[in-house]
Amino acid sequence: MSKLYESQKLALWYFSVALVLFGAQLLFGLLAAYQYLNPDFLYGVLDFSINRMLHINAMIVWLIMGFMGGVYWFLPIETGREVVGIKLAKLAFFVLVAAVAVVVLVYLLVQTGKGDFFTLWFITEGREYIEAPRWADWGIVAVMLVFYFNVVATVIKSKKLTGILGVLIIDLLALAGLYLAGMYFTPNISVDQFWWWWVVHLWVEATWEVLVGVLMAWALMTVLGTPRKIVEAWLYLEVFLVFGTGILGLGHHYFWIGTPEYWLGIGGFFSALEPIPLVAMVVHAIYDAGSHKLRAANKPALFWIMAQAFGNFVGAGMWGFMHTLPQINLYSHGTQITPAHGHLAFFGAYVTANLVLMYIAIQRVRAPEGPALDSRAWKLAYVGFVITIFGMVGALTVAGFAQIFVERAVGGATWSAYIAGQEHPWVREPMYWRFGFGVLFLLSYLILIYDMLTIGKRAATATEVKPA
Numbered sequence: 001m002s003k004l005y006e007s008q009k010l011a012l013w014y015f016s017v018a019l020v021l022f023g024a025q026l027l028f029g030l031l032a033a034y035q036y037l038n039p040d041f042l043y044g045v046l047d048f049s050i051n052r053m054l055h056i057n058a059m060i061v062w063l064i065m066g067f068m069g070g071v072y073w074f075l076p077i078e079t080g081r082e083v084v085g086i087k088l089a090k091l092a093f094f095v096l097v098a099a100v101a102v103v104v105l106v107y108l109l110v111q112t113g114k115g116d117f118f119t120l121w122f123i124t125e126g127r128e129y130i131e132a133p134r135w136a137d138w139g140i141v142a143v144m145l146v147f148y149f150n151v152v153a154t155v156i157k158s159k160k161l162t163g164i165l166g167v168l169i170i171d172l173l174a175l176a177g178l179y180l181a182g183m184y185f186t187p188n189i190s191v192d193q194f195w196w197w198w199v200v201h202l203w204v205e206a207t208w209e210v211l212v213g214v215l216m217a218w219a220l221m222t223v224l225g226t227p228r229k230i231v232e233a234w235l236y237l238e239v240f241l242v243f244g245t246g247i248l249g250l251g252h253h254y255f256w257i258g259t260p261e262y263w264l265g266i267g268g269f270f271s272a273l274e275p276i277p278l279v280a281m282v283v284h285a286i287y288d289a290g291s292h293k294l295r296a297a298n299k300p301a302l303f304w305i306m307a308q309a310f311g312n313f314v315g316a317g318m319w320g321f322m323h324t325l326p327q328i329n330l331y332s333h334g335t336q337i338t339p340a341h342g343h344l345a346f347f348g349a350y351v352t353a354n355l356v357l358m359y360i361a362i363q364r365v366r367a368p369e370g371p372a373l374d375s376r377a378w379k380l381a382y383v384g385f386v387i388t389i390f391g392m393v394g395a396l397t398v399a400g401f402a403q404i405f406v407e408r409a410v411g412g413a414t415w416s417a418y419i420a421g422q423e424h425p426w427v428r429e430p431m432y433w434r435f436g437f438g439v440l441f442l443l444s445y446l447i448l449i450y451d452m453l454t455i456g457k458r459a460a461t462a463t464e465v466k467p468a
């Protein structure tokens with residue numbers, strides 16, 4: 001077996017930092033969930049607002065780092081050469097990690113205070129999911145430029161512009177360009193929100209979805225040996241459907257923020273069509289896995305591929321569709337239905353995709369020619385994750401339904417109806433369930449880490465000690 005490309009070694013660094021941040025995400029999530037039960041806990045020391053912010057910022061950063069790792073992993077395989085500017089790529093990696101560390105430290109040290117241009121530049125921008133201060137924004141832009149340059153230059157030098165790479169290059173340009181929309185500052189909250197959604201929605205429901213399509217196309221070729229012609233045909237169809245529905249689907253966030261009324265129709269119509277490509281992806285995965293009778297040399301990667309297809313459809317498609325029509329969203333907007341969907345969609349579509357990439361890398365490193373990659377721990381982590389994410393999401397969904405009835409439909413969305421909703425047992429009790437399942441989710445994470453550190457090791461040492 002040939003040696004790893006430098007680019008693939010860099011991918012392993014990305015995956016490692018991503019996994020550490022995944023752990024940090026869960027710790028801050030658990031603190032925030034506990035503060036729901038006991039609001040005085042750490043009040044004034046580590047506020048809910050900070051825990052929540054660190055929870056979701058860590059998520060965005062680790063998922064993106066995992067995707068970058070995935071691109072650095074597959075790029076040399078696809079082009080048959082080392083990535084151009086690999087030294088620059090490594091430098092950019094350290095810049096990114098250092099910037100993230102400084103941003104987190106500042107979040108923790110300066111938790112409250114006034115907001116002005118100084119704080120915008122140096123402490124936080126205050127836009128959910130992309131709170132990083134402006135200096136870090138520009139750092140992220142620089143790192144992304146290096147990344148983009150490396151991808152494009154490697155493809156040009158290798159003269160191997162495959163269909164998958166073409167989609168990747170166009171998609172990354174859109175993904176990075178949209179980030180700039182999140183840096184536009186205006187004191188008008190409606191205008192601000194208008195542009196902010198360009199990042200949040202057009203990332204997760206358009207450009208990330210296509211990026212994951214690219215990565216899963218490579219994953220299917222690696223894990224199941226699916227022919228390039230088949231994955232590329234599916235990829236083009238998915239890109240067409242994802243962009244066709246997702247771009248104007250943006251309107252489902254423009255129902256009640258002061259944007260013109262025509263968004264009710266546009267947003268409702270196009271976002272209701274968004275599950276269609278997600279169904280297509282399930283069909284694609286079942287078709288490919290079925291034609292191999294679920295056999296593959298990389299068991300965990302195969303099962304996480306299936307989880308990705310179903311999770312994307314259930315979390316984004318079903319839990320998204322549930323509240324996307326304006327007639328329903330009028331009642332459900334901003335209730336616990338929203339985080340129920342947010343958790344299931346991010347986990348189902350993007351955590352799963354990251355785990356596929358990581359297990360592919362682990363197999364290549366530990367047991368490239370050995371027996372099938374398998375263990376008991378990955379199965380335990382897999383079942384644990386699936387049960388506990390549905391446990392958390394189920395609890396939030398129940399609470400959300402109760403809020404819809406008690407606070408909105410019956411109470412008429414007054415302030416006292418809001419309080420009545422918050423005090424209702426069907427809203428309060430699920431918060432205990434969420435916390436409990438959250439603890440078990442963390443346990444599944446620990447099993448996953450144990451597995452990633454050990455799986456395939458025995459096979460690797462067995463081949464190493466073979467008599468010469």
Ligand code: HEM
Binds near residue numbers: 204272274338343
């Ligand atoms: C993987 C893809 C997706 C992810 C990761 C995702 C994630 C999220 C998150 C985190 C929020 C909450 C945003 C906030 O903080 O306010 C949200 C809101 C929303 N999502 Fe998605 N989503 C995805 C796909 C979809 C799809 C396909 C639909 C529709 C079919 C949808 C419908 C909605 C709606 C209507 C809201 C607004 C909820 C409200 O009014 O409070 N999402 N999504």
Ligand code: HEM
Binds near residue numbers: 033347
């Ligand atoms: C130990 C497990 C977890 C716990 C206890 C937890 C807890 C929480 C809490 C308390 C919030 C704040 C909710 C609020 O403002 O009302 C939150 C928000 C959020 N979490 Fe988690 N979380 C966990 C795992 C995850 C995972 C695995 C993901 C996705 C990969 C995730 C994604 C999100 C998102 C997107 C939001 C914002 C949702 C919204 O605004 O609608 N969380 N989480």
Ligand SMILES: [Fe+2]
Binds near residue numbers: 201205250253
């Ligand atoms: Fe959306």
